[in-house]
Amino acid sequence: MPAVLQAQVADIADGYRSTLILNLITLTVCLFILHIQNEAGWANFVWYAAAVVVVACRAYALNALNRRGKLLSAPQSSLTILSLGALASGVVWAALPWTVYDFEPLGSHAPLFLMMGGMAAGSVIKQIGYTPLALSYSIPILLSLMVNLIGNWRPNDVLVGLCLSLMIFVFIRRSIWAERMFVSSQVARHEATTLADSLTRANSDILRQNSRLEALANRDTLTGLANRMFFHGRLAGDIARAAVVKEQVALLIFDVERFQSINDTLGHSAGDALLREIANRLSSIVEDGSLIARLGGDEFAVVVSGPDALHRARTHAAAVLEASRRPIHWHQRQAVVGLSVGLAAYPDHADNAEELLACADMALYDAKRADRRQLREFDPDLRRNAERKRIIEQDLDRAIQTGAIGAWFQPQVDLTTRRITGFEALVRWQHPQLGFVSPPEIVNAARTVHLSEQLTASIARDACLLARRLPEFGLGDVTVALNVSPREFALYSVPCMLQRVTSAHGVAPSALEIEITEEAILDPALADDQLKRLEQDGYKLAVDDFGMGHSSLAYLIGLKVDRLKIDRSFVKDVARSETNQKLISAMVSLGQSLSLDIVVEGVETPEDAAILARLGCSIAQGYLFARPMPASALDTWITDHQPTALKRKTRAKHLSVA
Structure with a gap:
């Protein structure tokens, strides 16, 4: 040294x-x-x-x-x-x-x-x-x-x-x-001298940074609040001071709801006037010397430091949220503009300014995602969820390539005869570190890292492999259903991908059923051409989660949909819910008038199955009949649920092959 x-x-x-x-x-x-x-x-x-x-x-x-x-x-x-x-x-x-x-x-x-x-x-x-x-x-x-x-x-x-x-x-x-x-x-x-010098330098750097920011006009030109540069310097300085004197620094991040729609409908001048009014309201509420800054766009921040900083920040957030319920007036106009708030504190949630800002942003995102116009304080689960999401996105490509992500299948049966009428392919992934990864997590991660086509293609391949084996069990007329996320139509050509997969495995398009939610049907700009091509190619089409959206009857008729799948939320406890019975009866009548098969999801009790059969539902799937299972477990299940004659024939065929 x-x-x-x-x-x-x-x-x-x-x-x-x-x-x-x-x-x-x-x-x-x-x-x-x-x-x-x-x-x-x-x-x-x-x-x-x-x-x-x-x-x-x-x-x-x-x-x-x-x-x-x-x-x-x-x-x-x-x-x-x-x-x-x-x-x-x-x-x-x-x-x-x-x-x-x-x-x-x-x-x-x-x-x-x-x-x-x-x-x-x-x-x-x-x-x-x-x-x-x-x-x-x-x-x-x-x-x-x-x-x-x-x-x-x-x-x-x-x-x-x-x-x-x-x-x-x-x-x-x-x-x-x-x-x-x-x-x-x-x-x-x-080391002692270095520590003392670093504190001295930190203090000198803070003073020097403040002087520079003042010289460079540290105010946002639109609102008069501190700008983003000054905000970062102040936040780092407050944290450096808090580390020495053992105090807290709380950070509030505010996001304005519906701001973009105001900009689009009333013009940017109206949006600017609205931001100025919001800044004035923040300044009138936060009067204890805390820094108020505009970070850019419709995002504001308040840095609260000193004694009892976290409690004061919560008080500020509650007051701002209460005030946001009152209309904002500007240029002879008015609007009720809600705010969502994220809160994080040093050293409770983060060790430095960058981490603190990230924690507050995560809390804000959670407030906007769950229920707007509320305060969300940072929770370690948010960081864990963010880390979980990062790991899923990082490992997704390899999981698809190695087959770690695959399809499990849930049977569909006739409610009267219990005859097998189809299977639905469901994506499954048992991550070595995270355990079970839910399908929505997989689909969202695939969209984020641009792997939606590869993911759906891998599930389609598993569906084709099953479809090729079904005739061995006397189920040649049974289809395998494949879910397609509505947003996938805007990302790639679904018909082209399915054509490649079915051709590679020698499977007729009619052996597959494509399940699409009503959201896709309602956006013709995204889905119309591709759905028409899927119909022309011979794929069967089903509307998934029927009853949760607002499908156009004319569009259903024109598209020649084969099946409507009634969402599980209507099926749960249907035996004890007259309202759900009436709703299902109406949907069954609609399907019958359009010559569509009706499939009910989420059937779990014999009582519910009996009521559904009485209401006219013909096909069902749910835990009452079978849970989703890997393809390797289907042989035994299919054999056990075949009619007696077919059982003997299937067993004899397998014995002869053996």
């Missing part, structure tokens, strides 16, 4: 000059001792001169590094240079015993021995911040003393030399430990 290296350099440089001065003094004292003992010779003077030169070079190196700023800009190189200087001094000191004739470390030369040992120990103690420098200086000195002691081969000298070798080992370990402690303290100090 550069900061630690700089701290090590600073620690060394802080006492470097005093260390060099102490070296000069000690060198001079050693030479003086030798002079007093009449032992100073030319070798000692050469040693002294070399030592002084080394000290001078070390002083020069320090000054040069300091002058050029290398101590801070290149700490690693500086440490290497200073360590080499320490090594040179250590080597010079280590040479002292070899310049003294008949050196006696525990005898007459004990003062020199003590001074050398003291200098080595002092270096280790003083330079705890950087072990290589301390050891470069002390190890040569201690090794020199150890060699001289052991080389005398006297018991006392050998013992002291061995102790000195142990001391070298201890010095090395303690130096390394001391450096680690120094580095750890510097790292902790650096």
